[in-house]
Amino acid sequence: MATITTSLQGSLQGSSEKSVKAVHGRVLGVGRRYRTVVLVLTALFFLVPVVASLRYSVVGNNNSISFSSYGAIFSDPQFFSSLFTSFKIAIGTVAITVFLVTPTVVWARLRRPDLMSALESVALLPLIVPSVVVTLGILSAFASLPNIIMGSPVILALEYVVLALPYTFRSIDAGAGAIDIRTLVEASRSLGGGWIATLMRVIIPNLKSGILSAVFLSTAFVFGEFAVASLMSFSTFPVWLVQVGQDRASESVALSVVALLLTWGGLVAVSIAGLRSTRRRSAVIEDELFAFGEQL
Amino acid sequence: MAIKVLRRRKPILGAVPFVAYVGIFLGIPAGSVVLNAFRSQSGSFTLSNIHSALSGGYRQSFIQSLKLSVIATVIAAIAGLLVAVAVVGMKDGALKRAIMAASGVFANTGGVPLAFSFVATLGNFGLITKILLSGGVNIYSGGFTLYSVTGLVIVYQYFMIPLMVLVMIPPLEGLNSQWFEAAQTLGASWPTMWRSIVAPVIMPPFIAASLLLFTDAFAAYATAAALTSGTIPLVPIQIGSLIQGNVVANQGNLGAALGLGMIVIVGVVAIAYVFVSRRSNRWLR
Known part of the structure; x- marks a missing residue:
C-alpha cells in the first residue's frame, strides 16, 4: 500500500528518479543492508590483490621492507x-x-x-x-x-x-x-x-x-x-x-x-x-x- | 532502367581493404588450422588427429577446460547479478558512477599482471595466505593451491564479475516501474513479480552475458600459462606445449585438431549468443 502511494506521488511529480529507484529496490528485494554487504565484499575482492601486490613488491618472501625490486x-x-x-x-x-x-x-x-x-x-x-x-x-x-x-x-x-x-x-x-x-x-x-x-x-x-x-x-x-x-x-x-x-x-x-x-x-x-x-x-x-x- | 544500373553498381570497393586484411591475417590462419586438422603429416586426408584429440589425455583437457569455464561462469554470473542489483538500487551519484567506471576498468584486467597480483595475494607467500596462517589456518595444507583449476576460477572472477555487472545494469535499469505498479495493483506478490516481470526481462541478457563469459574463460591462455607454467592440462595450454615442442614428436597435426575443437566450441557458443542477444533487445527499446 505504501508502495502504491509513494509511486503514485512519484508519477504525479513526473515520475521522479527517486521513486523509480525506490520501486526497483523494493521489488528486487534490495535493502540498504544488502547493498552495503554486497558492495563491501566486492570492494574487498577487488582491492585486496592490489594492496597485496604493493606489499609483496616491497616486502617479498622475507619480511624486510625494501624497494630493491623496483630498482x-x-x-x-x-x-x-x-x-x-x-x-x-x-x-x-x-x-x-x-x-x-x-x-x-x-x-x-x-x-x-x-x-x-x-x-x-x-x-x-x-x-x-x-x-x-x-x-x-x-x-x-x-x-x-x-x-x-x-x-x-x-x-x-x-x-x-x-x-x-x-x-x-x-x-x-x-x-x-x-x-x-x-x-x-x-x-x-x-x-x-x-x-x-x-x-x-x-x-x-x-x-x-x-x-x-x-x-x-x-x-x-x-x-x-x-x-x-x-x-x-x-x-x-x-x-x-x-x-x-x-x-x-x-x-x-x-x-x-x-x-x-x-x-x-x-x-x-x-x-x-x-x-x-x-x-x-x-x-x-x-x-x-x-x-x-x-x-x- | 537508371535505377537498375544504380542497383547493380552498389559500391563495395571501400570495404575491400578491411575485409581482405581480416581475411589474410585471420581467415588464412584459421582456415589452415581447420584443414590441417584433417591432414596427416604426409598431407593426405585423415581423421586420426581428430581421434587422438578426443581421446586419452587430450579428451581430459577438454573436460578440464569446460569444467573451468562452466564453474567460473556460473560463479561470476551469480555474483555479477547480485552486485548489479545492488548498484541499480542506488541513487545516481559519485559512488554509482565510480562503481560503473571501476567495472569498466577491472573488466579489462587480465593476462600476466593479473596472475602475478594473485600470486601476491593467495600464493604460497601471499598476503591472505599469511594472514590466514597467522590466524592458524593453513589453506595450502588444506588442499588449496592457487596454481590449479580452483585457483584459476578465483583469478578469472577478477575480470568476469565486472563484465557481468556492466552487462546486467542496463536491463535492470530498463525494468519499467509502471509494470511493477500495475502488478501491485492487481495484487501480485513479490515472488510473482520476480517470476513474471523481472525474470523475462533480464533472463535473455543474463544468458547472453554468461555465454560471453564462458568463451572468455575457455579461450584464455595468458593468465593460466603465467600462473601454472603449463602444468594444468587445459586445451589452450596443451596447444601451447605442442607449439613449443614440449611433447613427444610425431604428433603431426594434433595441435590443429585441438584448435579445431576450440573453434567449434567457441563458435557454437557465439552462435547461441547471437540468437539470445537478439531476443534480449526486445524489452530495452
Whole structure:
C-alpha cells in the first residue's frame, strides 16, 4: 500500500528518479543492508590483490621492507629492450589500425550504411578464434613468408591489428557516429578538397576522440598480449615479465603493479575523454570498454 | 532502367581493404588450422588427429577446460547479478558512477599482471595466505593451491564479475516501474513479480552475458600459462606445449585438431549468443 502511494506521488511529480529507484529496490528485494554487504565484499575482492601486490613488491618472501625490486627492474637491460620491442609493435599496430579502420568506417557510413552491421560482425570474428589457435595457424600458414616478416615482430604488429579489432573498430565507429560525417565531407568537397585532404584534414581531426581511444586500446592490447608473442618466441614486455616471474617473484609483482596501474589510468582517461566528447552517447563508451575484456 | 544500373553498381570497393586484411591475417590462419586438422603429416586426408584429440589425455583437457569455464561462469554470473542489483538500487551519484567506471576498468584486467597480483595475494607467500596462517589456518595444507583449476576460477572472477555487472545494469535499469505498479495493483506478490516481470526481462541478457563469459574463460591462455607454467592440462595450454615442442614428436597435426575443437566450441557458443542477444533487445527499446 505504501508502495502504491509513494509511486503514485512519484508519477504525479513526473515520475521522479527517486521513486523509480525506490520501486526497483523494493521489488528486487534490495535493502540498504544488502547493498552495503554486497558492495563491501566486492570492494574487498577487488582491492585486496592490489594492496597485496604493493606489499609483496616491497616486502617479498622475507619480511624486510625494501624497494630493491623496483630498482632491480630498472637496472635490467632486458626491461628496456622488451619495452622497446612492444613499443615498436604498438606503433605499427596503431598506424595500420587507424588507416585501415577509419576510411572503412567513414566510407561505409557515407555510401553503404546497410553494410555497417556486416562489417561490425567481421570485426568481432577474432573473438571466435582463440589467440593460441591463431598462433598455430600463423606458424603453419605463413611459415614460408620471408624472414623480415615471420622472423621479426612485424608479424606480431600485423596480427595484433586483427586481434584488437573487436575493441578498436567499435571505438572508431562510435566516434564516427557522434559527428555528422556527410555534412563535413560535403563541405570539404565543395570547397575543393580531395578525398585524401578530406580524410586527413577534416575527418580524422573530427574523429579525434574515437581514434584516440582506439589508439589507447590497441596500445594496451599490444603491451598486454602474451599468447601469440610467447608462443612465437618474441621477447615482448609480457613475455619478459613471465620470465622474470620464474625466479624473481617480487620483481615480477612490482612490474605487474606498475603495468596494472598504467593500464587502469589509461582506461579511466579514455572513458573520461570519451564521455566528454560524446556525452549523449555515454552508453557506447561503456559498451566499448566492456568488449575489451578478452585481451588474455 | 537508371535505377537498375544504380542497383547493380552498389559500391563495395571501400570495404575491400578491411575485409581482405581480416581475411589474410585471420581467415588464412584459421582456415589452415581447420584443414590441417584433417591432414596427416604426409598431407593426405585423415581423421586420426581428430581421434587422438578426443581421446586419452587430450579428451581430459577438454573436460578440464569446460569444467573451468562452466564453474567460473556460473560463479561470476551469480555474483555479477547480485552486485548489479545492488548498484541499480542506488541513487545516481559519485559512488554509482565510480562503481560503473571501476567495472569498466577491472573488466579489462587480465593476462600476466593479473596472475602475478594473485600470486601476491593467495600464493604460497601471499598476503591472505599469511594472514590466514597467522590466524592458524593453513589453506595450502588444506588442499588449496592457487596454481590449479580452483585457483584459476578465483583469478578469472577478477575480470568476469565486472563484465557481468556492466552487462546486467542496463536491463535492470530498463525494468519499467509502471509494470511493477500495475502488478501491485492487481495484487501480485513479490515472488510473482520476480517470476513474471523481472525474470523475462533480464533472463535473455543474463544468458547472453554468461555465454560471453564462458568463451572468455575457455579461450584464455595468458593468465593460466603465467600462473601454472603449463602444468594444468587445459586445451589452450596443451596447444601451447605442442607449439613449443614440449611433447613427444610425431604428433603431426594434433595441435590443429585441438584448435579445431576450440573453434567449434567457441563458435557454437557465439552462435547461441547471437540468437539470445537478439531476443534480449526486445524489452530495452
